[in-house]
Amino acid sequence: MSSFTTVGWLPVTLQWDLFGAGYPETDMAITLWRQTLKSLGRPLPKWMVVTNGDNEYHPNFLSLIDHADEHGADIVGCDFHSR
Helix, strand or coil, X not given: CXXXXXXXXXXXXXXXXXXXXXXXXXXXXXHHHHHHHHHCCXXXXXXXXXXXXXXXXXXXXXXXXXXXXXXXXXXXXXXXXXX
């Protein structure tokens, strides 16, 4: 099922995929965010953290990104424990 809506000034067509687990919607949200920053003349940040929003993170979690940045990483992955 498709629906049409607008996000700010951008037309968006959403198609919910029961088996996509929200990944297409996450990709779309990131794309819209990047386009909005560019349209406002704002620079893109060097890093963006994306999570599924239902986890807790150790206070040192963000220091992993700093460490990875110091070593020229383009992407950072972390171990996690499921409930």
